[in-house]
Amino acid sequence: MYSLSQSVRMKGAAGEPIPHPFRGLSKLEVEIRRGELSIVAAAAGTGKSLLAANLAVQSGVPTLYWSADSNAATQLTRATAILTGDDIRDIKEALREDRFGPYEQAVSQRWWLRFNYSARPTPADMERDLAAYREVFGIYPHLAVADNLSDLDGGDVRDAESYTFGLEGMCEYLNEMARATSAHVMAMHHVVGEYADGLKPIPQSGLKGKVSRVPSLILTIHKEIDGMDSRMLHISPVKNREGFEDSSGETYASFAFDARNMRLSDAAQVSSF
Numbered sequence: 134m135y136s137l138s139q140s141v142r143m144k145g146a147a148g149e150p151i152p153h154p155f156r157g158l159s160k161l162e163v164e165i166r167r168g169e170l171s172i173v174a175a176a177a178g179t180g181k182s183l184l185a186a187n188l189a190v191q192s193g194v195p196t197l198y199w200s201a202d203s204n205a206a207t208q209l210t211r212a213t214a215i216l217t218g219d220d221i222r223d224i225k226e227a228l229r230e231d232r233f234g235p236y237e238q239a240v241s242q243r244w245w246l247r248f249n250y251s252a253r254p255t256p257a258d259m260e261r262d263l264a265a266y267r268e269v270f271g272i273y274p275h276l277a278v279a280d281n282l283s284d285l286d287g288g289d290v291r292d293a294e295s296y297t298f299g300l301e302g303m304c305e306y307l308n309e310m311a312r313a314t315s316a317h318v319m320a321m322h323h324v325v326g327e328y329a330d331g332l333k334p335i336p337q338s339g340l341k342g343k344v345s346r347v348p349s350l351i352l353t354i355h356k357e358i359d360g361m362d363s364r365m366l367h368i369s370p371v372k373n374r375e376g377f378e379d380s381s382g383e384t385y386a387s388f389a390f391d392a393r394n395m396r397l398s399d400a401a402q403v404s405s406f
Contacts, residue, residue, distance in 0.1 A: 157386025162376025176331035
């Protein structure tokens with residue numbers, strides 16, 4: 134047991150915000166804090182992994198990324214586009230034709246960003262990766278991304294009930310990981326069928342499975358596409374223990390997505406229906 138005075142020394146890095154480039158989220162009092170678990174939920178293809186990639190590349194902190202949902206070529210070309218601002222189509226072509234050399238210097242600047250591309254990582258795999266990261270760099274990562282929650286191998290799933298309880302159990306495991314390592318653990322997750330088109334605000338109740346209890350922060354993402362094929366991503370804090378929240382999803386920060394270089398930029402506004 135610890136007194137309040139002793140708790141000052143015991144907290145370590147827990148609660149320390151991770152730097153991020155999303156000013157619109159800061160205006161909504163969203164902090165990505167070490168020692169805590171967050172979930173980012175959206176329909177397939179909306180932008181969960183894009184948000185995670187922009188955070189991992191631009192935050193400037195030691196990062197471990199379990200990329201069960203995307204392969205090495207996808208993550209490499211996406212990260213290179215975010216870093217350099219070059220057209221991702223040119224980067225993909227350079228990679229295919231073994232002309233990637235000019236980009237090597239840019240990607241080497243993010244030597245602390247490490248990936249595991251296993252399609253079904255287990256808790257044992259994740260603990261091994263964390264131990265290896267600490268052995269190599271002398272610290273645990275400050276940011277750990279699990280992309281995505283349903284791809285993590287939590288054991289035998291026989292029916293819908295065991296699937297739901299498996300998700301909640303995995304959230305508890307990731308939350309314990311965050312506390313033990315003082316990393317911010319961010320898990321990507323899916324939404325229920327009503328929000329599968331990704332075109333309307335997603336409330337906290339729109340997450341697939343019973344996963345809302347454990348995370349300190351839940352963000353949902355929906356998109357807006359105009360006739361010129363430009364895309365806006367709207368990010369809603371539907372649960373936030375340390376700041377503003379709107380469980381309906383109707384309050385959100387807006388970001389322009391540049392499909393050329395995979396970057397997200399603030400739309401300089403916070404919207405509410």
